[in-house]
Amino acid sequence: MENILVCLAWPYANGDAHVGHIAGAYLPADIFARYQRLTGNRVVVVSGSDSHGTPIVVSAEKQGKTPRALFEHFHARFLQTWIKLGISYDLYTHTDTENHHAIAQQMFTRLNDNGQLFLAKQKQVYSEKQQKFLPDRFVEGTCPICAYDKARGDQCDNCGNLLEAVQLINPRNRNLADDVLSIRESEHYMWDLPQVGPAIGEYLADKDSYWRPQVLNFARNFAKDLNPRAFTRDLTWGIPIPVPNSEGKCIYVWWEAVLGYLTATIEWAKLNGTPEAWKDFWYAPDNVKIYNFIGKDNILFHTVLWQGILLGMKHLGDEAAPRPGDNPTFNLPYDVPANQYVNLNGQKFSKSLGVSVEALELAEKYGADPVRFYLTQIMPEQRDADWSFEGFTQANNSELLAKWGNLAQRTLSQIFKNFDGAIPIPGALTEADQALLTASRAAFAAVGESLNAVRLREALTLAMELAGKANYYIDQQAPWKIIKVDKARAGTQLYVAAQVIDHLSVLLSPFVPDLCEAVRRQLGYAKPLFGRLFTETVHERTRDHEVLRYDAREADGHWVASQLAAGQKLGGEPRGLVTKIEVAKELPKT
């Protein structure tokens, strides 16, 4: 048994999740996690909402809300989305918990104590009207290189040169026309990233055999030339640094957001009543694999910088330190299977341009499985993919329904009508029977291998191939004909088909869990393959927060070719499980 920690990107609680997010990170992680659970590994899936940072403050101001009210709104929407789509988190929390704040402050202290941080004065553009330092992006002015008058504080779109906001001539506030800007000095903690550079290089050195090349190349390239990076920010909405007389200085949002993987595992352990259990993932020397599922925009942070933080901290102190026998330092991610993007009509998803397909809305309208199925088919594992409602309809009607749904329906309804609603008792098996059963058993190894290597599209294709073989078998055997002359033989044929359906209900379950659970109920199974998601309010000293958790007590799924019991009663009259989509058209814009 292995301990598998599945870490998902922390969505920024500033808007709803769209299908690009789902296909990019959440769905692949869930498919992978469900598979690992079925194999009997101990799996923990953690993530949460990223709740700090300037964009949330700006949005909140616009809507006349507090930042907390704003992110809590989107956090609640995320929880609904995950439940609706069946993204099975063991813990989905957020970054504004006391637990996260305390550990983030520990991170600061650890890095500082380990000599990773140093103080430096930085010149920054200050807004006199808003009484705060402006993010570089919010500053606009004349480019000192090409004289373009709408250069941004980080880059000039005209000449492409990278800039610093303080270099701009006649700087102005993009969001406040009559603002008065000045240049002020601010003292910040810098992270001396080059210190951990060699260790990061070593970490990346042995990943060739299983990391995706685009991820590895990108990371190595970046790791070659590391510079110190600011560790603190002047923020009003963030985690204050634990240093006296440093009001307004917060930990730069990115650093504490990635730390969420660790803090959420710790919170998970606490909620489970096993407060040390997180160390089995982060410190244990053997049988551990940490996976980070992200989109390609996050590669840098999850392949280089997050590792740098873990290396720089070494471990947490006091009761959070490694146990005897543990590694003296944090375990680093085993794999970072980053996906490319899903686009819509070739365009990047963009809320402001109205280019978006909201995941929650879609799942509410069509159910989770059609969405999961199609998104797996187009999953951008190698390159950008394109979402289309036409493709979605086709995938649902021509493959999910026609191949898998119909296979179960045609087989089980024949059994129900002609064999008293119970799995027939098979007679001697023919060569054709054996051949199909052999292929069916072999699929567990083949599909499992692809899933284990996070080649999910390939895994789905392999599983669906078996459904095709089963349909072919039924066509060739024609039990509806045979039954008129030899009922026992027809019973054997239907038994073989039902046996393959039983196998498929496991093979396909990581991808389309609801449908597979329903097929298994029709086959007469009482226990579900997977556990159940539920929300819970966690009480801390000063504030509560809503989390999503996973209850695995009822789960009885196993990644093995089980033997279907002859005589097992079906769960009632079979009825179609996949709904045909007549007209899938664009959802109304919200």
Place this chain on the structure above:
RNA sequence: UGCGGGAUAGAGCAGUGGUAGCUCGUCAGGCUCAUAACCUGAAGGUCGUUGGUUCGAAUCCAACUCCCGCGACCA
């Protein structure tokens, strides 16, 4: 401009030296248990362009074209 990824039948993809494959769609046929679902067959590609290496290249090398992303305080 720099770095990374990509360009293979109408669509989506697989294929890292040896006669171009898969799924969907299209067309034709078969079957009728099944949600007009299932099965079979066919049509459809000079593998982005140009040049090179090789007996032989989608596959290796070079140059070029186009698309996507990243380029640090933006999460």
